[in-house]
Amino acid sequence: MAEIVIKGVAKNFGSFTALHSVDLTIADQEFMVLLGASGCGKTTLLRIIAGLETPSQGEVWIGGRRVDHLPPRARGISMVFQNYAVFPHLTVFENIAFGLRMAKLPSPDVDRRVRRTAGLMHIEQLLKRYSGELSGEQRQRVAVARALAMEPDVILMDEPLSNLDALLRLEMRAELKGVLAESKTTTIYVTHDQVEAMSLADRISVMNGGYIVQADRPTEVYRNPAARFVGSFIGNPPMNFLPAKPDGAGRWHVAGQSFAGPRTGGAEFAIRPEDLHPAQTGLQAEVRVVEPLGPHILITAQVAGQPFRALLESDHTITPGEVITLAPVPDRIRWFDPETQKAIA
């Protein structure tokens, strides 16, 4: 059992604050993804959990034990590094065995575990090679096998797929998901790739500027962003935002149209590009660019002087320069507070 509890963890590097008092609970066997742009503090948080960085403040608990004062090896974790950190002077076998040897496991056990995890990652035939003789993908597999061989309670992954090319990344993603679900470990996975996050995670923690902005299931994070940042960061293309003017109690004027909205002082209208369809009445959009994407066409347009994107069925024929009317799906409209940038429920 390895529930991870992070209580008020903060980290300063000199005068720069990388993390502002983060609180997060990760359930046993949960797959948690820390998602954010570079510099948002996600790697710092992972390194604090690993013990490679000391928090300036706060506590880290793993499996009911406070660990923030313990060295990494006493925390029951293993880790996959961004550049794999597969030791160049050791063979693949010795790389996978490294942690087991440090833990002074008897030799037959080391052998058994190395072969089992190598089998799991399909690298049995590489055990005698050195990392200089491996491709990026094979090194990646060695790094994961080395982490799994420890049979840890917690696996920490720091952008493990970011150095692979797109197709391999897709394959490895599916494979990782299967292997990790099998191993019943708690996983914390850092990435800046939202598709990776959506596809792997039980829950996603979206981070920005050293804060966790939202921690929820992928569909929830996508459908109901807790803050404007989440809507603009997740989704490709991201959410559209339009300013709204009050139009009587609970009604708002958006680009010349009236919508039912929250009863607050100010609000910003938001809609995802795929939640729009051409209709008789709706938002007037002046089409700038049309990009056919196969199943969909992506329209980049201007609505009330604001950039605006719509993802439409590919059977519509639309040409640049045209003015089209786009109607939002009513229950997919979201509202944000312009002051706090937070979602209005």
Place this chain on the structure above:
Amino acid sequence: MPRALPYLLLLPASLFLLVFFFYPFGLVVVESLTRGGEWTTDNFTRMTGHWKFAPAFWNTIWLTAIVVPVQLIMALTMASVVQKLKTGRSGLLYIFAIPLGISDLAAGLIWLAIFEQSGFLNSILHSFGVIDRPTLYLGYQNMWVIFLAVCLAEIWRATAIMMVIIVAGMGLIPKEYSEAAEVFGASRWQRFTRVTLPLLRPSLQTALILRILMAFEVFAVVMALGGTSLPVLMGETFQWQFQLQDRGVAAAYAMVILGLSVAFSLVVLRLLHVPKGARI
């Protein structure tokens, strides 16, 4: 033309080496194997037959065997400390490197000023009342003191060159390896022995070969501290060439030094060999 260009550019340097290194080197080889215009091994027999050859040979070997390992350990320790520093790193490197800027003869003289009869060591011991009258440390009766003084001077003088090479080598090792080892349970010492040292092999090769060659050629420091009381190979070469005016035996000594250098370089290369594909 573009294919030939690199060779053309290297040509002057190659010619220079051929003319000013290989040619004289060939002359020395010939010199060591001839006597009065005849091919002979007479020079080598004369050399080994002389009573000073064995002590000179073994003194050189022992000096190397003691000085180089001590320097290696010191250089690794100093490099690890320097590596950890966040500020003042280059300042400390400069301080460590100061002895490098002093010629070996000057280094010998500095240590002579400490150990000689009217030297610093005697004055200090005398002023503290430890001794009544100055002691003669570097006399031929106290060979081991001369030997120790030479060791000290050599260590003081030439550890920095190893350290500089090792610091550069350590800088090339990505931090992730040490972190990975830490996560997978290696203690600080294990990280050093199982990750840093093996990854440092190429730099250790360079540092050790350079340093061992220098150690076999030890001369000026020994001359300054012990004169001819402590014979070494290079000192004997000098003696035969200039005091005894026998170029043939001097050349034979030079060949012995060369042979030792080549043999030990090969041993170091072999011991610290990094298999293909196992490099950073």
